[in-house]
Structures are given as C-alpha cells and as structure tokens.
Amino acid sequence: MIDLICGARPNFMKVDPIIRNLSEKVRLIHTGQHYDYAMSGSFFDQLGLPKPDINLGVGSSTITVQTADIMKAYEPVFLQGKPDAVVVVGDVNSTLACVLTAVRHGTSTIHVEAGLRSFDRTMPEEINRLLTDQISDLLLITSQEARENLLKEGRPDGSIVMVGNPMIDTLLRLLPEADAREVPDDKFGLVTLHRPGNVDDRQLLGKILDSLGMLAPLSLIFPAHPRTLKNIQNWDLQSRVPHNLTMVKPMDYLDFIGHQQAAEVVITDSGGVQEETSVMGVPCVTVRPNTERPITCTLGTNILCPDPLEIPEAVEKQIKKRPAVPPIIPLWDGGAGARIACEIERILK
Numbered sequence: 543m544i545d546l547i548c549g550a551r552p553n554f555m556k557v558d559p560i561i562r563n564l565s566e567k568v569r570l571i572h573t574g575q576h577y578d579y580a581m582s583g584s585f586f587d588q589l590g591l592p593k594p595d596i597n598l599g600v601g602s603s604t605i606t607v608q609t610a611d612i613m614k615a616y617e618p619v620f621l622q623g624k625p626d627a628v629v630v631v632g633d634v635n636s637t638l639a640c641v642l643t644a645v646r647h648g649t650s651t652i653h654v655e656a657g658l659r660s661f662d663r664t665m666p667e668e669i670n671r672l673l674t675d676q677i678s679d680l681l682l683i684t685s686q687e688a689r690e691n692l693l694k695e696g697r698p699d700g701s702i703v704m705v706g707n708p709m710i711d712t713l714l715r716l717l718p719e720a721d722a723r724e725v726p727d728d729k730f731g732l733v734t735l736h737r738p739g740n741v742d743d744r745q746l747l748g749k750i751l752d753s754l755g756m757l758a759p760l761s762l763i764f765p766a767h768p769r770t771l772k773n774i775q776n777w778d779l780q781s782r783v784p785h786n787l788t789m790v791k792p793m794d795y796l797d798f799i800g801h802q803q804a805a806e807v808v809i810t811d812s813g814g815v816q817e818e819t820s821v822m823g824v825p826c827v828t829v830r831p832n833t834e835r836p837i838t839c840t841l842g843t844n845i846l847c848p849d850p851l852e853i854p855e856a857v858e859k860q861i862k863k864r865p866a867v868p869p870i871i872p873l874w875d876g877g878a879g880a881r882i883a884c885e886i887e888r889i890l891k
Contacts, residue, residue, distance in 0.1 A: 543567045544886065545625040545644075548594075549575035549612070549636025552709075552814050554585040555795070556631040556654060559711035559879025561591065566887060569623055573612050573636040574599040584794040589712060605635060605666050612639035620647065626890055630674065631655055631708070633667040633834075638674050645677045652886055654708065656681035657688025658813075658834035664739070667813075671834070680889050682882055685837040685871070705881040706873030709814060710821050713799060714876040717822075723800035731757065731857070732805040733764040733787070740811050740829060741770040744777045746850060750829065753853040754809070755784025760857075762787045762809075763801060807857050816844045823868030825860035827853060841871050 546568050548557045561568055572594035586593065598615040600608060612635060620628075620643055628644035630637040631654040644651050656675050660668050675681060675692060683689055684707040692702050733754065741747050747770075754762055766789045774780060783789065793801065802808055802818055807825045810816065816835050819826040820842025828838075831848035838844035843865065847856040873881075 543569055543623060543625050544890075545569050545571050545620065545623065545628045545640075547571050547573065547628065547630045547636055547640045549573035550632075550634040551585065553631050553634065553636070554589060554591060555709045555712040555814070557708075558589045558591055559708045559715075560629065560631075560654070560882050560886075563879045563883035564886065565883070566890065569595045569625065571595065571616065571619065571640070572597045573616070573640070574601055575608065575612070575634060575636050588716070588795050609635045609639045612636055613643050616640050616643050620644065620649075625649060627652060627886065629654065629886060630678075633658070633671045633674070635666070635670065638670040641674050641677060650680070650889060651678045652680040652682065652889065653678040654682045654705075654882060655684055657683045657692040657702070659688075659691045660832045660834040662832050665737075668834070680885065682885060684874075684878075685835075687836060703885050704873060705885060706875060706878035707817060707871075708878040708882060709817060710874040711876050711879045713818055713821060716796060717799065717803065720796045720800035721803060723797050725801055725804040726761070726763070729760065729806050730804075731760055731762045731807045731809060732801050733762050734808070734810045734812055734815055735764075735770060735829065736767040737811040737830070740850075741767065741773055744773070744779070747773060747777070748779055748782050749850040750853070751779060751782045751784060751787070753850050754787050755782075756854045757857060758784065758786040760786065760806065764789045765791065765793045765798065767792065807861055809853065809857065816842070817874075819843055820871065821868060821874055823865050825857075825864050827856045827860055829853065837871060841869055843869065 544566050546557055574597055596619055600611045627650040629652045630641050641651050653674050662668055681702045682705045689702050764787055803822055808819050809827045811829050813835050816838040820838045826844040827847050829847050845856055
C-alpha cells in the first residue's frame, strides 16, 4: 500500500494523474493544510478525485506549528496503515512533515517535483524543497535543471528520474471543460498574489497596487487570497486599490484556468501559474526576483519582474511577445502521471 499525501491547493492537481495511473493500492491522505471548500473541497469535486481515505484536519497556523501538527497527526495514521512507501508532491508544509515521519520509521519515500530551486532561503517553500530532497529515496523531476540542482547537492544520479509535470496532465485533461466557463467578453488581465514577500509587506503591496492601476484601461480580475484582503484592510490600503482592479473571491479550479486561458496577461507570484500559462501560451509576469521554475522563462511565456514599479513595462513587453502557438516543453505532455506510476511501482518491486 502507498500513502499519497496532499494538503494544499497546488497538490491536488498533481496527485490526480498519479492516482489515475497507479495499480497499487493507494491511501489518499489529506492533511487539511487547506481546509475551506474553495481551497480544497471544490478541487476534489472538479478533478474527480476520490474522497480522501483520511483527513488529518490540521488547519491553519504558523509554519513551524503547522508542520509539527501534521507530523503529530500523521504518525499514528502511518503506524496503523504501515504503508510500503510514502509519496509526496510539491513543496508545502505537508510535504516535508510527512516525509520526515516516514523516514523516521524507515519507509521508502518518493518526492514528485523534486529539485526545483529558487535559491532564496527566505521562502518557506525553498526550505521544504531542500530538506525533502535530502531525505527522499526517489526524486522525480519535471525539468532538466532540477537534475543539475540535485547532483550539486550530492544526491546520486540513480535516484533521479525525469518524468515530466503531472500538474500539466490535469490542465490538459480539464481545459476543454474550463473553456466552457463564463469569462469577461472584453480584454482583461488576471492577477494572483499570495506570497508573504509581496502581500505581507505594506510598502511593497502598496506599490504593486499602484502599478496595477497604471495598466488602465486594461481591466484586471484579482481572485484575492484571504490574507491579502486582510492586509489591505488592516493597512488602510483600500484607497490604493485601483478602479481597473476587481477583487473577487478565490476561484475554483475550472473557473481559474478558464480565466487564465482567456486572459491577455497573467500577473502572479505563483509557481504553478507560471507553468500553466507557459503551456497555454499566455503571457505571464511573475512579481518576484527569482523562480524555482526557470524553464518557464527559457522555454515558456514567463518573465520575472522583481521591481513592482516595472510591472506596466513588463506587461506591455509580454503581451507583444505572445506566441502564435503555445511553446513545447519536454514531457509536459499529459503523460507524466503514467511515468510517475511506473517509477513508484518499480521502486516497490
């Protein structure tokens, strides 16, 4: 039996193609790191994921407390089930917490989306990635630079396997359904910002809002993270929310990718959005000084914008560069789930 861990919104699109291709018995563990319906439940419904076998229900807290709570909740579940392997995806707190638990009990661990590096240790996700990769037995990667990162960190070449990007499997499978979702008739941009480096800094968040206003007359839709809304209110930044920016509740998966597909440009700080827009051929501006997904800049449609005051210039540049057809990224082809399942079953044998 395999324990397959998911805990936060980005995980669900990655575990779906793995479950669909595994012949081994799977116990789907939802840690409850994201716990409201828009951030969790709707994804299970729309992706057609089976209901989790176990929901640990840890909820929200600080990074340290949440990681510890997941370990405390998962260990008795782990001991009761005694899985032959634990499979984790991505870089959220659930990923590190469950790998640590499994390793302490001598169980094989597999990290899907290994080797991604922003080289910015102020990002909690970077710490999760580094530590998870150091203690996982099998490292399944989405792009070639991930192999180079892992080899530099001393991981053996035989433990690293290129499988492609499972999140793109889900995207390609559900794009036809998402295309039927209602989106604005007029041209618009899509905004998604949630990283602490952007939204937990009053001065920086204010500058971003000012720059978004400079994109008028282009209208912008912003499915705002609850923390972002709270900070805007607490810091009295409402007056700096520009007239061309419409803030809406977080979207479900199909609505969100439908809006991405239809957007003139996407302004984001999300790793997954950088990947999705690259496959769709949609111009993307990433409001960060770095990315753990550099392939989206070299082969995709993404550009980094470390200075929020330069957002208007970056947006204009990206819209002009929009490709006639989406770029091709090796193994981001809808077959990653099958390759991942093959590797998991191989290591078990």
